[in-house]
Amino acid sequence: MRKFRLLVLLLVAVFVMSACDVNVATPTATTAPPAAAPTNTEAMAAPTDTTAAPEPTETEAEAEPTNTEAMAAPTNTTAAAPTNTTGAGGAVTNDLAAIKARGKLIAGVKYDVRIFGYLNPETNQVEGFDVDLARAVATRIFGNPDAIQFEEAISRNRIPYLDEGRVDVVFSTMTANATRAEQIGFSDVYYVAGQSLLVPVNSDITGVQDLSGKRVGTAKGSTSEVNIRAFAPDAQIELFDAYAQAVAAMDAGRLDAVTTDDIILYGFERNSPDKFKVVGGQFTQEPYAAGVKKGNNELLAEVNAAIRDLKESGEWGVIYKRWIGTDPAAVPPQDWQDVYAEAPTVPTLVPEQATTATAGAQSAAATAAAAASPTPATAPAAGTPTP
Amino acid sequence: MFGLTAENWELLFQGLLLTLWLTFASGLLSVALGIIVGIMRSAPIGLLRSIAAGYTELFRNIPLLTVLFFAYIYFGGRAGITLDAITTAIIALGVYTSAYVGEVIRAGLLTVSKGNIEAARSQGMSFMQSMRYVQLPQALRAAIPPLGTLIIALLKNTSLASTITVADLLFRADLVTDRTFNPDVLLIAGAMYVALTLPLGALVSVIERRWAILR
Amino acid sequence: MAVQAQEVRAARPGFDWWPVLRVLLQIVGVGLFLVLIPIAFGMEWRNFERIFTKATSLRFLSLGLIATVAVSLISILLSLPLATGLALGRLSRIRWIKLPCVAFIEVIRALPLLLLIFYINLRFPGLNFLAPVLGEPTTEYFGRAMQIVFGEKGIAVIIALTLYTAAVNAELLRSGILSLDRGQNEAARSLGLSYWQTMRKVILPQAYRRTLAPLIAQFTILVKDTSLGSIIGFIELQRTARIIYENDYNPLEALYVVAILYFIVNYLLGLTSKFIERRRPSVQLKPIETG
Numbered sequence: 001m002r003k004f005r006l007l008v009l010l011l012v013a014v015f016v017m018s019a020c021d022v023n024v025a026t027p028t029a030t031t032a033p034p035a036a037a038p039t040n041t042e043a044m045a046a047p048t049d050t051t052a053a054p055e056p057t058e059t060e061a062e063a064e065p066t067n068t069e070a071m072a073a074p075t076n077t078t079a080a081a082p083t084n085t086t087g088a089g090g091a092v093t094n095d096l097a098a099i100k101a102r103g104k105l106i107a108g109v110k111y112d113v114r115i116f117g118y119l120n121p122e123t124n125q126v127e128g129f130d131v132d133l134a135r136a137v138a139t140r141i142f143g144n145p146d147a148i149q150f151e152e153a154i155s156r157n158r159i160p161y162l163d164e165g166r167v168d169v170v171f172s173t174m175t176a177n178a179t180r181a182e183q184i185g186f187s188d189v190y191y192v193a194g195q196s197l198l199v200p201v202n203s204d205i206t207g208v209q210d211l212s213g214k215r216v217g218t219a220k221g222s223t224s225e226v227n228i229r230a231f232a233p234d235a236q237i238e239l240f241d242a243y244a245q246a247v248a249a250m251d252a253g254r255l256d257a258v259t260t261d262d263i264i265l266y267g268f269e270r271n272s273p274d275k276f277k278v279v280g281g282q283f284t285q286e287p288y289a290a291g292v293k294k295g296n297n298e299l300l301a302e303v304n305a306a307i308r309d310l311k312e313s314g315e316w317g318v319i320y321k322r323w324i325g326t327d328p329a330a331v332p333p334q335d336w337q338d339v340y341a342e343a344p345t346v347p348t349l350v351p352e353q354a355t356t357a358t359a360g361a362q363s364a365a366a367t368a369a370a371a372a373s374p375t376p377a378t379a380p381a382a383g384t385p386t387p
Numbered sequence: 388m389f390g391l392t393a394e395n396w397e398l399l400f401q402g403l404l405l406t407l408w409l410t411f412a413s414g415l416l417s418v419a420l421g422i423i424v425g426i427m428r429s430a431p432i433g434l435l436r437s438i439a440a441g442y443t444e445l446f447r448n449i450p451l452l453t454v455l456f457f458a459y460i461y462f463g464g465r466a467g468i469t470l471d472a473i474t475t476a477i478i479a480l481g482v483y484t485s486a487y488v489g490e491v492i493r494a495g496l497l498t499v500s501k502g503n504i505e506a507a508r509s510q511g512m513s514f515m516q517s518m519r520y521v522q523l524p525q526a527l528r529a530a531i532p533p534l535g536t537l538i539i540a541l542l543k544n545t546s547l548a549s550t551i552t553v554a555d556l557l558f559r560a561d562l563v564t565d566r567t568f569n570p571d572v573l574l575i576a577g578a579m580y581v582a583l584t585l586p587l588g589a590l591v592s593v594i595e596r597r598w599a600i601l602r
Numbered sequence: 603m604a605v606q607a608q609e610v611r612a613a614r615p616g617f618d619w620w621p622v623l624r625v626l627l628q629i630v631g632v633g634l635f636l637v638l639i640p641i642a643f644g645m646e647w648r649n650f651e652r653i654f655t656k657a658t659s660l661r662f663l664s665l666g667l668i669a670t671v672a673v674s675l676i677s678i679l680l681s682l683p684l685a686t687g688l689a690l691g692r693l694s695r696i697r698w699i700k701l702p703c704v705a706f707i708e709v710i711r712a713l714p715l716l717l718l719i720f721y722i723n724l725r726f727p728g729l730n731f732l733a734p735v736l737g738e739p740t741t742e743y744f745g746r747a748m749q750i751v752f753g754e755k756g757i758a759v760i761i762a763l764t765l766y767t768a769a770v771n772a773e774l775l776r777s778g779i780l781s782l783d784r785g786q787n788e789a790a791r792s793l794g795l796s797y798w799q800t801m802r803k804v805i806l807p808q809a810y811r812r813t814l815a816p817l818i819a820q821f822t823i824l825v826k827d828t829s830l831g832s833i834i835g836f837i838e839l840q841r842t843a844r845i846i847y848e849n850d851y852n853p854l855e856a857l858y859v860v861a862i863l864y865f866i867v868n869y870l871l872g873l874t875s876k877f878i879e880r881r882r883p884s885v886q887l888k889p890i891e892t893g
Contacts, residue, residue, distance in 0.1 A: 112848075122658060124741040149738075152835060156565050157724070163568070164727040183568065217552075221565040238472075238552045239562070241833070244848035249552075251851045253464025254472075275851065437631060448822070448868035449861040450829035452840055457861070460853040465644055546714035550833055557717055570724035577713050577721070584712040 096298040107134035108153030108167035114267030130171035140306040156221035176289040176336035187290040189332040194282020196262035207280035211235040214256040217246035224260040287339035402559030409545040416481030421488025446486035459551040476548035495526030535591030649852035666842030677763040688772035710769035730754035755836035778809035818875035
C-alpha cells in the first residue's frame with residue numbers, strides 16, 4: 001500500500017513536470033504583468049523562437065493550419081508543441097475563410113455588463129453596445145446581423161478564448177493596451193471609456209484621492225486592477241470574478257468602492273440609483289477595441305472596415321445614443337495608441353510613480369470629458385484636486 | 388522553474404501558507420464545535436438531541452459554497468460587526484465541518500461499551516462527568532482516523548474560500564494563470580494540494596492500522 | 603424523554619398516538635426553524651417577495667434547480683460504471699492495469715474539486731461540442747434548460763464531478779469487494795465461471811448491495827458539489843441565487859431560498875439511503891465526506 005502511495009507521488013511529480021515543461025518554452029515573460037520582470041532566462045528565449053518561424057502566408061491558411069497557427073498563438077496551446085500545431089486548441093481555425101464556411105461569426109461578449117453586453121433575463125438575448133457592434137461585423141461578412149453566435153467572455157478568459165479559437169472576435173469592454181497587443185490583434189477603437197468609482201449613495205468618497213486605506217473591489221484580470229494599484233497605492237484591493245459580484249459585496253458592506261470603467265459603473269448606478277452613485281470622474285482613458293487572434297489579419301480588416309463604416313455613416317452615433325443615452329461628443333480615434341498619446345501616462349505598478357500618474361489623470365480626465373463623457377452630470381475634474 | 392517568475396512562485400507559496408492556516412484554524416474550530424454537537428446528539432434531553440440533529444442535517448445537506456457566500460454577506464456588516472474575509476471563511480468552514488465532526492464524535496461515543504457508562508453512572512457521576520472522564524476520551528480515540536479523513540477534506544475545501552476573495556492557494560494559482568495566460572499553473576497548485584493531502588492520507592491509514600491492532 | 607414516552611406507550615392500550623405526534627412535532631420543529639432563521643439573520647420579507655413575485659426570478663430558480671438535478675443525475679449515472687472499472691482495475695493483479703488506476707484514484711481524490719473544475723474548463727476547449735445539436739439561444743423553457751445542462755460549462759462540470767465521484771466511489775466499491783468472503787470468489791471460480799462472470803454474477807452484485815448506503819451518501823455530496831460549477835459560470839442553483847441578488851440586492855434571502863432547495867433535494871436522497879439501509883443493511887463503510 002505505502003509503496004503505491006510513493007509511486008503515485010512520483011507519478012504526479014512526473015505528470016506535473018511534463019505538463020510544466022511545456023510552459024518553459026512559452027513566452028510567459030512577455031505576458032507577465034508590467035511589474036513582473038522576466039527573470040526566467042528560458043522564457044526569454046521564447047520570443048526568438050516565434051520570430052524564427054516562417055512568415056505566415058494568409059492564403060494558405062485555409063488548407064492546413066500550419067504557419068499561421070504557430071505564429072498566432074503566443075500561449076502554450078500551440079506554441080507548446082511546435083510539431084503539433086493542430087493539437088489542443090489549435091484544431092479550431094478562425095480565419096475568415098473558416099468563418100465564412102461556418103456561416104456564422106462567433107463573438108465573445110460580456111453577459112453581465114449592462115449597456116455593453118448583458119444577458120437580458122426577460123428575452124434571454126444578449127444586448128448592448130458591444131453586441132450591436134458584433135452584429136455589424138456579422139452584417140459586413142454575411143449581410144445578416146443574425147449570422148452570429150454569442151459566447152460569454154469574462155475579463156479573465158477572453159484572451160485564452162481567442163487563442164484557443166473558441167471565439168472569432170471579442171467585443172467585451174476590452175481596453176486596448178500594449179501588453180495585450182502582444183497577445184492579440186486589436187481593431188479600431190470603438191469607444192473611449194475611463195476608469196471611475198462606484199460608491200454607496202451615502203459614501204463620502206469623492207474621488208480616487210480618498211481611497212487611502214479603503215477597501216476597493218474590482219475584477220481579476222482587468223486593467224482596472226493595475227490602474228487602481230497605481231492611482232490608489234494605499235487602498236486595499238479585493239479581487240472578484242465579476243463586477244456584479246463586487247457590487248453585491250459592496251452592498252453587503254464589504255467594500256467602500258468598486259472601480260472599473262465608468263460605463264460599466266453607470267449600468268449599476270442606473271439599475272439602483274437609490275443605492276449607488278458614480279463619483280470621481282474618469283481618472284484613466286480606456287480605448288475599447290475588438291480583439292482577434294493575433295495574425296488573423298483578414299478578419300481584423302473586416303472588423304475594422306465594419307467599425308469604420310459605422311463611424312462614417314453615423315450609425316455609430318445611433319448605437320451610442322441607443323445605449324449611452326446621449327449624443328456622442330466626439331468619434332473616437334482610429335488607433336488605440338492615439339488615445340494614450342493624448343493622455344500619455346499609462347499607470348504602472350511602481351508606487352513612486354503613482355503621484356505623477358495621478359497628476360496625469362487630470363489631463364486624462366480633461367480629455368475624457370471632451371472625448372466621451374457618458375452623462376454630463378459627472379464633471380470629471382470635480383473629484384481631482386489641483387496640485 | 389516551470390516557466391514561472393520568482394514573483395509568481397512567491398505568490399503561490401503565500402497562498403499555500405494561507406491555505407494551511409485556514410485548514411488549521413477552521414479545523415480547530417470544527418473539532419471544538421463538533422464535540423459539542425456530538426455530545427448534544429447523545430444527550431439525555433430530547434430537545435438538545437433534536438437541535439443537534441437539525442444542525443447536522445442542515446449543514447450536511449446544503450453546499451459549503453452557499454454557507455460561505457451567506458457568511459460573507461452576513462458578516463459584511465449586517466451582523467453588527469464586520470469580519471474580514473479570512474475570518475469569515477474560517478468561521479464558515481469550521482461551522483460547516485463541525486456537522487461532520489459531530490457525526491464522527493457521536494459514532495465514537497456509540498463505540499463506548501454500555502457497561503462502561505453504567506459503571507460510571509453508578510459511581511454517582513453525572514452525565515457530564517461520565518462524558519468528560521469516561522466516554523469522551525474513548526470516543527475521541529476511536530474518532531481520530533475519521534477525523535483525519537475530515538481534515539483532509541477540509542484542506543481541500545479551503546479552496547472554496549477563494550470565491551470570497553480569500554487569497555489562498557487556488558486564488559493565487561488563478562491569479563497567476565491570469566497573468567501568464569497559462570492554465571497549467573493550476574497543475575502546480577494541484578501538485579501542492581496533492582503533496583499535502585497524500586502524506587496526510589498515508590498518516591491516517593497508518594494510525595488506523597496501528598490502532599486496529601492495539602484494540 | 604423518549605424512554606419515558608415509550609414506557610407510557612407500552613402502559614396504555616389502544617391507539618398508538620406517539621408516531622403521529624412525533625411527525626407533527628417534527629413538522630412544527632422544521633416550520634419553526636424555517637421562520638426563526640430569517641428572523642435571526644435579520645432578513646426582510648419584502649426581499650423574499652421580490653424573489654417570489656418576479657416571474658424571471660422564479661424562472662431562473664427553477665432552471666437552476668433543473669440544471670442541478672440533471673447534472674447530478676448524469677454524473678451519478680456516468681460515475682458508477684467508471685467507479686466499478688476503477689475498483690476492479692485497482693484490485694487487478696496485472697500491474698499495468700493496477701498502477702494507472704491507483705494513480706488516478708489517489709490523485710483525483712487528493713485534488714480539490716474546484717481546482718479540477720477550473721482546470722477542465724480552462725484547458726480543454728471544444729467542450730461545447732453539443733452546441734450544434736442544441737441550436738440557437740432560445741427563450742423556450744425546455745430548450746434553455748438543455749442549453750444550460752449540455753452547454754460548455756455544464757459538460758465541464760459533468761466531467762469533473764464524474765471523475766471525482768468515480769475515484770471516491772471506486773475506493774468504496776473496492777472496500778465493499780474486499781469485505782466479501784474470499785471463499786465466494788474461489789467458489790465461483792472453481793465452479794468454472796470466468797473472471798468476468800464471477801465479477802458480474804457473484805461479486806459485484808453483493809458489493810453494490812453492501813456499499814449502497816455510502817454510495818448514496820457520496821451522491822449527496824455530489825449534489826452539493828454541483829454548486830462549484832457556479833464559479834466557472836455554469837447556471838445552477840447557486841448561480842441563480844447570485845444572478846437574482848446581483849440584480850435585486852437581496853443576497854441573504856436568495857441564498858436562503860436556494861439553501862432550502864438544496865436541502866430538499868439532498869434530504870430526499872438521504873431518505874432513499876435510509877430506506878435502502880433499512881431493507882438491506884450495508885456494512886459500515888464511511889464515505890469520504892468532502893462536502
